[in-house]
Amino acid sequence: MTLDDQIADLIQNTPSHLINPDAVAAIAPTLRAIAVQLKHPQYYILQNLEQSWVMTALTNRTQPNTRKNVVYAYPTLQDAAASQATIKDPQVMALPVPVITILFQLLAMKPIDSLIFCETPGQASQGIEVRRQDLEALIQAQLAQTQANPIPTDIA
Numbered sequence: 001m002t003l004d005d006q007i008a009d010l011i012q013n014t015p016s017h018l019i020n021p022d023a024v025a026a027i028a029p030t031l032r033a034i035a036v037q038l039k040h041p042q043y044y045i046l047q048n049l050e051q052s053w054v055m056t057a058l059t060n061r062t063q064p065n066t067r068k069n070v071v072y073a074y075p076t077l078q079d080a081a082a083s084q085a086t087i088k089d090p091q092v093m094a095l096p097v098p099v100i101t102i103l104f105q106l107l108a109m110k111p112i113d114s115l116i117f118c119e120t121p122g123q124a125s126q127g128i129e130v131r132r133q134d135l136e137a138l139i140q141a142q143l144a145q146t147q148a149n150p151i152p153t154d155i156a
Contacts, residue, residue, distance in 0.1 A: 001042070003035050006100035024104075030142045034130060035099045039119045043073035043102060044080035044094040053105075054085050054092055055112060068113035070129075073102055076121045083124065106132050107139070 001009070007028045011021050046054035053071050060066040074080035080094030097105075106115055109132075116127040 001098060003032055003041065003100060006035075006041070006098040007032060009098070010100055010104055026143060026146055027139045028100075030135075030138050031100050031103045034103055034135070034138075038099055038117050038128065040075050040099065040117075042096045042098050043075060043117060044077055045071065045073055045097045045102065046080060046083060046085050046092050046094050048089075049091050049093075051095075053109070053112070056085065069111050070114045070116050071106075071109075071112050072124070072127070073097075073099075073115055073117045074124065075118055079118060079121055079124050103130065103135065106130065106135055 011024045011028065014021060014024050048054060055069045055071055058068055058070055072080075072083065074083065074094065077094055077096075080086065086092050086094065102115060106112060113132055115130045115132075117130065118124045118127040120126065
């Protein structure tokens, strides 16, 4: 599924009682801009039996009181299956999720500080971090720009 197909699917299938489809369409360029920098159109996310994403708490080695919650996005099912969370808990499974959906979900999942996109199969220790606060800032800037340059109603 292409990124444009993923965006169309997200806009069409987001429950309108939760968020206005026009709002999803307004932030779509930001989601797409981040997604094109990643290597894969979908990633495998570890989930428990209730389909909640598995978070990993990371601590800073030099600052043990500094902690953040991350979700890992794996490029292949084999990489996800080899992760520590899968090995430790047999009730954890990896499911493929489109990259646009992953980025969109990050906005709603306040306990998650970052997504770590593992880009190279077999190298889960290296990845690209997308911080929720950075994504929120980019979306706020996108929305401010959209509101500053409204589309004329008499464009036809």
